Each structure stands twice: as C-alpha cells, then as structure tokens.
Amino acid sequence: MSLLEQIKTSKDIKQLTRAELKLLAGEIRKRIIDVVSKNGGHLASSLGAVELTLAIHYVFDLPKDTLIWDVGHQSYAHKLITGRNDVFDSLRQYKGISGFSKIKESPYDGFTVGHSSTSISAGLGICYAKYLNKDTSDVISVIGDGSLTAGLAYEGLNQTGDSKRNLIVILNDNDMSISPNVGALSSFLSRTFSAKSLQSMRNQFGAFLKSLPKIGDDIYNIAKRSEESFKTFITPGMLFEAFGFDYFGPIDGHNLDHLIDILTNIKNPKDPVLLHVTTVKGKGYEPAEKNPIYFHGVDSFAVDTGKSKKTPNAIPSYTQVFGSQMVKLAKTNKKIVAVTAAMPEGTGLLEFSQQYPDRFFDVGIAEQHAVTFSAGLASRGLKPVVAIYSTFLQRAFDQILHDVCIDAHPVIFAIDRGGIVGKDGPTHHGLFDYSYLRCMPNMTIMAPGDENELARMLSTAVKHDGPVAIRYPRGMGLGIQIEDHPQPLEIGKGKVICEGHDLLIIAVGKSVCEALKACEQLKDHGISVTIINARFVKPLDAELICEHVLKIRKTIIVEDHVLDGGFGSAVLEMLADKGVAEFPIKRIGIKNKFVEHGPQDILRRDYGIDSTAIVNSALKLHGSTIE
Numbered sequence: 001m002s003l004l005e006q007i008k009t010s011k012d013i014k015q016l017t018r019a020e021l022k023l024l025a026g027e028i029r030k031r032i033i034d035v036v037s038k039n040g041g042h043l044a045s046s047l048g049a050v051e052l053t054l055a056i057h058y059v060f061d062l063p064k065d066t067l068i069w070d071v072g073h074q075s076y077a078h079k080l081i082t083g084r085n086d087v088f089d090s091l092r093q094y095k096g097i098s099g100f101s102k103i104k105e106s107p108y109d110g111f112t113v114g115h116s117s118t119s120i121s122a123g124l125g126i127c128y129a130k131y132l133n134k135d136t137s138d139v140i141s142v143i144g145d146g147s148l149t150a151g152l153a154y155e156g157l158n159q160t161g162d163s164k165r166n167l168i169v170i171l172n173d174n175d176m177s178i179s180p181n182v183g184a185l186s187s188f189l190s191r192t193f194s195a196k197s198l199q200s201m202r203n204q205f206g207a208f209l210k211s212l213p214k215i216g217d218d219i220y221n222i223a224k225r226s227e228e229s230f231k232t233f234i235t236p237g238m239l240f241e242a243f244g245f246d247y248f249g250p251i252d253g254h255n256l257d258h259l260i261d262i263l264t265n266i267k268n269p270k271d272p273v274l275l276h277v278t279t280v281k282g283k284g285y286e287p288a289e290k291n292p293i294y295f296h297g298v299d300s301f302a303v304d305t306g307k308s309k310k311t312p313n314a315i316p317s318y319t320q321v322f323g324s325q326m327v328k329l330a331k332t333n334k335k336i337v338a339v340t341a342a343m344p345e346g347t348g349l350l351e352f353s354q355q356y357p358d359r360f361f362d363v364g365i366a367e368q369h370a371v372t373f374s375a376g377l378a379s380r381g382l383k384p385v386v387a388i389y390s391t392f393l394q395r396a397f398d399q400i401l402h403d404v405c406i407d408a409h410p411v412i413f414a415i416d417r418g419g420i421v422g423k424d425g426p427t428h429h430g431l432f433d434y435s436y437l438r439c440m441p442n443m444t445i446m447a448p449g450d451e452n453e454l455a456r457m458l459s460t461a462v463k464h465d466g467p468v469a470i471r472y473p474r475g476m477g478l479g480i481q482i483e484d485h486p487q488p489l490e491i492g493k494g495k496v497i498c499e500g501h502d503l504l505i506i507a508v509g510k511s512v513c514e515a516l517k518a519c520e521q522l523k524d525h526g527i528s529v530t531i532i533n534a535r536f537v538k539p540l541d542a543e544l545i546c547e548h549v550l551k552i553r554k555t556i557i558v559e560d561h562v563l564d565g566g567f568g569s570a571v572l573e574m575l576a577d578k579g580v581a582e583f584p585i586k587r588i589g590i591k592n593k594f595v596e597h598g599p600q601d602i603l604r605r606d607y608g609i610d611s612t613a614i615v616n617s618a619l620k621l622h623g624s625t626i627e
Contacts, residue, residue, distance in 0.1 A: 002027050007081045010062045010108060013054060021058065021256055025050045029284040031088065032076050037303045039091050040423065041099050044282040044295040045144070046076035048174050048253075052142070052277060053077040055259035056170075059267060060138055066110040066126050070119035070143040072100030073296070074172065075109075082108035092423040094598035099424060110139075114427020115392065116147040116365045120156030120169055127165040138168060138268060145173040146342060149364030160272045161244025168266060169274045173250060174281045174292075240274045249276025254283060293345060315479045318472040319416055321451045323348025325458050325486070326385065330356055333462060335383045339363065341370045347387035347416055367392050371399035371411070378409035383462055387414040390430025390471065391421075401440050404467050408442040411468075412461040418447065418471035419510050419560030420590075420604055425597030430471075431590055435565030437469050438538045444468045444491060445537040447509030451477030453535065455486035463488050471537075473510040473560065475600065492539035496548075500528025503618055504552040506545060508534040508567050511558040511588075514604075517611035518618065525615075527622055537567050545571060546580050554621050555585045560609060563589040586617045 003020060004027040007013060016024065028050050036043045054077070056067060062082075069075045079097065080088055084106065090096025101109040111122045123141035130137060147153055148171070160167050237247030248266065251258050259277070266273045281296075282288025287306025288295035300309040316324070330336045330352065337359040344350050344362055353360040363370045367388055374384035393400075393415060404411045418430040437445055444466060448454040454472055461468040497512070498519050507515040512533045519529045530548055534541065549555050559567040568587035575581050590607050604610040 004028060004031060004080065004085060007085065008083055010057045010082055013057045013081060016058075018256060018260065021054050025054060025256070026284070028054075028077050028080055031080060031085070033285055033303055035088055035091055036076075036298065037301050039089075039093060040297075040299040041076070041092055042073040042297050043285070044288045044292040045073035045174075047285055047288060048279040048281045048283045049074035049142075049172060050077045050283065051254045051256050051259060052170070052172060052279065053081070055256055055263055056140060056142075057081060058260055059263040060140060063107045063110070065138040065140065066123075066130075067108070068110040068119045068123050068126070068139070068141045069101050069113060070141065070147045071116045072113040074142070074144070075101050078108070079106075082106055092597055094602055096597075098597060100427060112427075114424070115395065117143070117150035117153040117156075119143045119147075120153055120160060120167070123167050123169070124156055124160045124163065124165060127160075127167045128163075131165065136268070138166070140168045140170060142170045142172055145171065146365055149342065150366050151368060157240070157243045157245070164244070164271055166269045167272050168269060169245070169272070171249070171274060171276045172253065172279055173276060174279045237274075237276065240276075243272075245272045245274040247274050247276065249274075250278045251276070253277035253279035297346075313476055315476045316451065317348075317476045318448075318451060318454055318474070319346075319348040321348075321454050321477060321482065322387070322414055322416070322458070322472070323351055325455045325482075326352050327355055329458060329462060330359065333383065334359075335381065336462065337361065337377060337382050337384050339370050339374050339377075339384050339386045341365055341367045341388055341392065343387075343389070346389070347414070349387055367396045368399050371396040372403045374411045375399070375403040375407075375409045378404075378411045379407070383410060383412065385412040385414055385461075387416060389417040389428070390415045390419075390433045391417065391428050394432060394436065397436055400437070400443075400467075405440045405442045408466045410465055412458075413467070413469040414458075415469055415471040417474045419473050420595060420600050420607070420609075421474050422600050422603070423597045426594035429595050431560075431562050431595065433469070433471055434537050434559070434561050434567050434570070438565070438570055440467075442466055443538060445471065446489075446535060447471045447537060449497075449507070449509065449512030449533045449535070450480040452480045452482045452486065453489075455482050456489055457535075459486045460488040460491070464491065471509060478513060489535060492536050492541055494532050494534045494536065494541035494544050496530060496544070497533050498529060498531040500530050501552065502527045502554070503529045503622055504532070504548050504555045505529055505558060505614065505618075506532045506534055506555065506571060507558040508537060510560040511609065514609070514611045515558055515614060518614035521611065521615050522618055525619065525622075527618060529618070534567070534571075537570060540570060540574050542574050542578060546575065546578050549575060549580055549583060549585075553583045555583065556614060556617055556621065557585065557587045557589075558609065558614060559587075559589045560604075561589055562592065563587055564592050584621055586621050588613055588617060 003024045029047055032046055084097055087097055092099040098105055100114045103109055103112045119141040123139045127139045240247040281292035338349050338352050339361045340347050340349050341363055342365045344353050370386055374386050377384040415433055421429045437443055446457045448457055457470045505515045515531050522529055557568040557571050566589055568589055588609055
C-alpha cells in the first residue's frame with residue numbers, strides 16, 4: 001500500500017517521518033497529474049504547493065486550526081490528504097468533488113473560494129470570530145503573488161495589521177526571482193528570526209528599552225529601525241512590516257525541512273505574521289514547469305508528452321472570434337485599446353497584445369481598477385475594450401455604475417464566459433450579468449446568437465457613443481461564416497429568424513441556437529414557431545416583440561441566465577408597461593439557485609434551459625387555452 005493510500009485524515013500526516021513526507025510529496029504529484037490529465041483542471045498551481053500543503057498539515061492541528069486557500073487553484077494536494085483520495089478521480093466531474101475549496105465538501109476546507117484575493121479578509125474575520133468565542137486556535141491564509149495585485153488583499157492586510165490579531169498569512173510566490181545565495185541566507189535568517197526564544201527575547205528587550213525614563217522610546221525606535229534596515233537589506237519584507245506584520249522569508253517552498261521548522265516557530269503568534277515562500281509552478285512535471293501558463297487551467301492531456309488530447313476544431317471559439325476581430329478593428333481605428341485583468345490568453349487578447357503592445361493593458365487581478373482605469377481612458381477620447389469573464393466582472397459593479405455609466409463613458413465590456421460555463425462550478429458560471437448590468441442607466445447590452453453576430457456587435461460597440469456590454473458564451477461557435485466587413489447593428493433592434501403562427505419564442509445569446517433546435521423538433525408535433533433573436537437585452541426591441549406577442553398570443557422567453565432580473569424579466573416589464581400582459585407567457589432560465597459543476601450540455605439539461613426544455617414547455621403552452 002502506498003503512503004498516500006494510508007492517509008485518511010490530516011492527523012495521519014503527523015505520524016510520518018520527514019523522509020516519508022518527501023516520498024509522499026512524490027506520490028501526491030503523480031496522483032494529481034494522473035487525474036488532471038484525464039479530467040482537466042488547475043495543474044501547475046497545485047503541483048507547486050505540494051510541500052507547503054504537507055508542512056501546514058504536519059505542523060498545525062487541522063481542522064481545529066483553520067486553513068484558507070486563496071482562489072483554491074492550489075488545493076488538490078490538500079484534498080488528497082483530507083479524506084478525498086478515494087473520490088479524487090471525480091475531480092471537476094459531474095456530481096464529483098469541486099476543483100476549489102468548499103465548506104460543504106469537507107470540514108478541512110476553511111472557506112468556500114473560487115475568486116482571488118479573498119483569503120486574508122476571510123481569515124481575519126475568522127480570527128475575530130475565534131477571539132470572541134474564546135478560541136485560541138490558529139488561522140492560516142495562503143495567498144499567491146498574483147492575488148496580491150488585487151486591492152482586496154491590501155484592504156485585508158491593512159485591517160489585519162491594525163487589529164493586531166494573530167493571523168498567519170503565507171505568501172506563495174511562484175514568480176519572483178531570487179538568486180540562490182540571497183535566498184539561502186534569507187531562509188536561514190528567517191528561520192532564526194522566527195525562533196520562539198528570539199521573538200520572546202526581542203519583545204522583552206523592546207519593552208525594557210521603552211521603560212527607560214525619557215530616552216526609552218527614542219532608543220527603542222533607533223533599535224527597531226536598525227533591525228528593519230538589516231532585514232530589508234536581505235529580504236523584501238518592508239512592505240509587509242509597514243502593514244504591521246512580522247515578516248519572514250523568502251524561503252524555499254519546496255524544502256520540507258525548512259518549511260516545517262519555520263511554521264513550527266511561527267505557530268500561535270501574538271501578532272500578525274507573514275511568511276513568504278517561493279515555489280515553482282508545475283513543480284515535478286517538466287511540461288508544466290516549462291509552460292505554467294498553459295498548465296494553469298488545462299483540459300485533458302497525454303502525461304508522457306503534455307500535449308492536449310482534444311482534437312483541434314476547425315470552428316473557432318467565441319473567444320477566438322473576439323480576439324481576431326479586435327486585431328482587425330484596431331488596424332483601422334487607433335482609438336481602440338484593450339484592457340484585461342491578468343488573462344490575455346483566456347480572453348483571446350494575446351495576438352492583440354503582440355501586435356499593439358502600446359495599446360494593450362494587463363492590470364493584473366484587479367477588475368475594479370480595470371474598469372475605472374478604462375473610464376479614464378475613455379474620458380480622453382479612447383475606445384477601451386475591457387475583456388473580463390462574466391463572473392469576475394461582478395467584482396466591479398460599483399465601478400461600472402459610478403465611474404462608467406454616470407458620465408456615459410464609451411467603455412466596451414467584452415464579457416466572456418456568459419451563461420453556464422462548466423466544470424469550475426458556481427463560482428465561475430456567468431449567470432448574473434444581465435441582472436446586474438441592465439439596471440444601470442446609459443448601459444447598452446448585447447448578446448450574439450452566433451459568431452458573426454459577435455463580430456457585428458463589436459463593430460456596433462466601437463461606433464456607439466456610450467457604455468456597451470457584449471456578453472458571449474464559453475466554447476466554440478456554430479460554424480457561421482464571418483463577414484469580411486461586419487456591419488454594425490441598429491441599436492435595440494431584434495430579428496425574426498423563423499416564422500410560424502402557433503407559438504412565439506423570444507431568445508437571446510446562446511439560447512437562440514437552442515430555440516432553433518426546438519423549432520425543428522416542434523415541427524414533428526405540428527407546431528409552427530416564430531423565433532425572435534432579440535440581440536439586445538437593453539434596449540429591447542419593444543415594437544417587434546409587442547407586435548408578435550399580440551399576433552401569436554402564446555410566448556416562450558428563453559435565456560442562459562438566472563430568471564430573477566434577467567432577460568425574461570426585462571421582456572415582462574416592457575410588456576406590462578405597454579399594456580400587453582394578458583397572454584400566456586412562459587419564461588425559461590435558471591431558477592434562483594447556484595449551478596454546480598459539470599459539462600455544459602448536461603447542466604443545461606438538468607437546469608431546464610436546453611432545446612428539450614423548450615419543446616416540453618411549448619407542448620404544454622400550445623395545449624393551453626386563452627380565456
């Protein structure tokens with residue numbers, strides 16, 4: 001039996017020798033690679049955090065002590081040693097375990113995560129809760145260097161330092177380059193500085209200096225500055241010291257002996273502590289070490305080569321269409337600039353960044369800043385296109401409303417991953433954007449039914465003098481030929497794409513193709529259907545919709561979005577305002593619940609928004625009578 005098979009709880013880790021821990025690290029890496037190669041997932045981050053995970057579980061008393069992973073990309077090793085090895089093959093699979101930390105999944109998961117930069121704020125809240133409950137156990141928040149680009153992380157650091165609560169923050173730095181000599185010296189000094197005896201002696205000596213009559217505070221401040229100057233000479237810790245943290249590091253995050261020593265020393269601190277560890281993304285798997293960006297979030301791949309198992313598709317994805325159209329538009333319009341929040345590859349802007357480096361801005365994981373920064377660009381005549389996933393744009397609600405919409409700055413929001421997204425689950429589905437955007441004055445919202453419409457909507461947005469949101473799904477398009485010169489759409493105008501007399505279907509975005517499939521199936525039942533591709537969520541084509549509702553009298557509204565406040569709500573509100581509300585209308589969308597992870601087609605089936613759901617609703621509605 002392997003070591004990993006013997007580990008059922010975190011407590012089993014403590015029974016291993018340090019030599020056995022190093023063997024276990026190798027077994028964990030192999031297990032992660034084997035499963036992710038089949039299921040896909042966040043490989044590089046999890047491989048880089050294996051030793052850190054083992055050291056934390058070895059030193060701390062989990063789950064009495066609370067461990068919070070920021071984002072959760074690096075939590076696979078944690079899952080394996082907390083009772084989930086037997087079900088790890090179900091990682092990110094339908095009805096399987098989540099790819100992120102999840103309170104409902106395990107008591108060892110201290111906080112449900114999925115978006116970046118939350119671990120410090122959540123950790124401080126838990127620290128205060130423990131303090132008020134007379135609980136003296138530790139709280140450990142692990143955060144990556146990428147997540148420290150977000151303002152939320154600094155807000156958490158700021159309050160933590162001021163509060164003097166005993167939060168332990170571990171900065172997992174997998175990007176900063178530190179030379180071996182400095183790293184070794186810094187590691188030695190940090191382990192020395194962190195020793196309990198030295199910390200106690202330093203505190204006692206500081207108190208003694210302060211107690212000296214008249215000159216005590218001055219001497220103490222001189223001694224403190226001397227210590228900080230020495231530490232700053234060999235470590236980059238002054239920033240965190242300024243926030244009120246005791247800083248230790250950077251140390252090698254793959255050296256288990258050093259990690260265990262220093263974590264033992266800083267356990268049960270009296271003040272906030274920040275431990276800076278350096279790790280290698282993809283550690284132990286050469287393809288991931290060489291290409292950590294590709295292996296950050298990867299589909300299934302061949303373990304021996306690292307190459308994707310997916311067959312290349314001739315049909316481009318919506319993301320690829322967006323990226324190629326951005327390059328084309330930028331050639332003739334020098335006002336166009338592109339902004340992304342640490343995802344040039346994921347949003348399709350890599351080619352744009354290479355061809356127009358002066359007009360491309362990657363602001364890091366800082367969606368709020370990205371939006372207000374773009375408002376500043378737009379206020380001086382530029383056309384910023386902000387490419388952000390729907391679920392992440394939620395974080396910038398106030399900036400869109402306040403900094404963009406009040407003055408109607410012409411910022412274009414390219415909202416990728418709209419609707420049901422897939423295997424990353426409730427933290428990543430883009431099911432709320434219509435609701436949080438359509439309430440904003442001056443905002444125009446579009447959703448393409450196919451890839452050519454996406455190209456036309458981009459052309460529309462560039463010519464529009466005001467804020468625009470274009471929301472499109474994850475995955476490949478329909479194979480529709482894209483026009484060489486996509487023409488702008490008339491703002492607020494929908495299109496009838498299928499004509500019948502028995503039933504009206506009003507659809508938008510991804511739901512348009514599901515409506516077309518349903519239309520074909522309904523022909524077998526003798527039901528002829530009119531389909532309106534609304535194109536616009538705001539403003540709606542009130543004239544077109546009212547005309548057909550009055551004429552056909554039985555209507556289904558379909559959207560890949562929550563029903564509350566979504567596209568269907570917008571249509572009902574408009575019909576009520578127009579006095580056209582007395583006819584049978586069925587809305588199809590996601591009910592007021594969070595959608596779990598799984599394949600898109602299965603989730604659409606289970607949550608009742610696919611063509612089958614439309615057909616079933618149509619049959620019921622067609623059989624009804626109008627009183």
